[in-house]
Amino acid sequence: MAWSVGTLTFVLVRSLPGDMAYKIAAGRYGEDAVTIEAANAVAQELGLNRSALAQYTDWMWNLLSLDLGNSLVTGAPVIEEIRIQLGYTLTLAALAIVIAAMIAFPVGILSGLKKESVVNKTALVSSTFIRSQPVFCLGLLLIFCFAMELNWLPVAGFGGPSYTVLPVLTLALSLAAVSNRLITNNTRRAVTSGYFHFARVKGLSQRRAFVRHALPNILIPTLAFMGIQLIGLIEGVIMVESLFAWPGIGHGLSHAVFARDIPMLQGTALLMGTLFVLVNALVDISQYVLDPRTRDQEQ
């Protein structure tokens, strides 16, 4: 999978219409200042005159030895920049997932248990509200509310713990808005099922029947869906980081696009893709651990 991400970015970037060297020279010296000599110098420096296949094998080889080249803007090795950014992004994503789970599970289970309750209706309306806007609009609303009107928290940037609150909250809310409805549906399906009624009939208390029989059946499909939702997480990371100027990979990616910093763009896109695949694999593994049925099939 990582290979396909890499190759895809390579093919996309190489299929740029127009001369590659010319474009990079334009990125370095400005559109107007580009001359044929400058373009040729760039082509010489980066070895762009060789055949596409030679460039590709070369690039793959560098990739395997974790050499992603140097950023065209800062001149620093891409791998260094990404390593710094990765820490920030992982902090943001992990905090957001934890908080999203802390919101989504109680709300989802409560509204699944009682269909006509206030909790369920409030959750439905607020989830629809949050889902109906791009993540950056939600972030903007939170900025207006907590940073500009109430002055409780800083607007953007990164300086201390108080800077993490709004980005994490934005991402967590957007994740929780989707997953709490899913948990609601799964809860309802579990508590109206035959096996749950049977557990009650055979004398288990509501609480015990729920923990022992309903909860695993809520968790498994929810986790499976989390894998799909990760796309939302990654896209959310890009938008939230750009909005709050959070120094992570998503911010790096959108800046690389803006500045046409091709090595940086490849590096960040590659890392995003790899991260995506990795977390997907983690979800599959946890699925395997949690669900005895998948293990039985193997045997």
Next chain:
Amino acid sequence: MSGLSRLSIKRWVGLVLLGLLLVLAVGEPLLLNGDPNKQNLSAGLISPNVQYWLGTDQYGRNMLARIAGGLRISFLLALFCVGTAAVSGVLAGVLAAWQRGWIDITLNFIANTILALPGLVLILIFAALIPGSFAMLYLAISLVLWVEFFRVVRALTLPVISGPQLQSSQILGFGPVYLFRRHIWPAIRHDVFSLAAFGAATSIIAMSSVGFVYVGLKPPTPELGLMIVELFPYYHEAPWLLAEPITVLFMLVLGFHLLADKPQ
């Protein structure tokens, strides 16, 4: 039954919401004839009044005309992207399920390769290739949406093709077009429609997101995400201005999400 009628109400609300926005998008240039790019620097940041229903922005441009322009771009992009993605996705899905073999393998490989990258990353890369190009955005978003259609249609078509109904029609000598219309299309219709509505919302969100990080369409194009960034510095002087594109974007996405709600 009560569930069914509630769902259809949701759809109606979505339809009415989108209808109103469409009237604004198409009606504004026909009836009021505003120019979204005409500047009037002495009349900047005016609050909504009789002449400018939604006020003016920092360059004195008519916000009503700009919002309508943004809506037109959003609707057009959604229409193009979803149209392309739906047609190619359904065709590819049915073809893969019908022919199997190497066609199926190749198409699945392409779909999985695209799926390996989160959609927004792919769209950003495309946006980087030719900055400010509507065609590039269209291509990238269609490419991302296409995979959804392909996978769902393929999964839904497989059981239909091996089912007895289609096979007996085939034995009676009906051609592929008839088989598709009579057997496959009814099985996939609802899901294709839902996917299309969701896809429209996704493409609108994607375009505004790319506009918001400033790598999408270039100013002075009245694109909603771009308008939000441009008006952000004027939040203290004119909060209503910033609220306008946000509200419209919200209504657009909400409308498409409500429309996507399929009857069980």
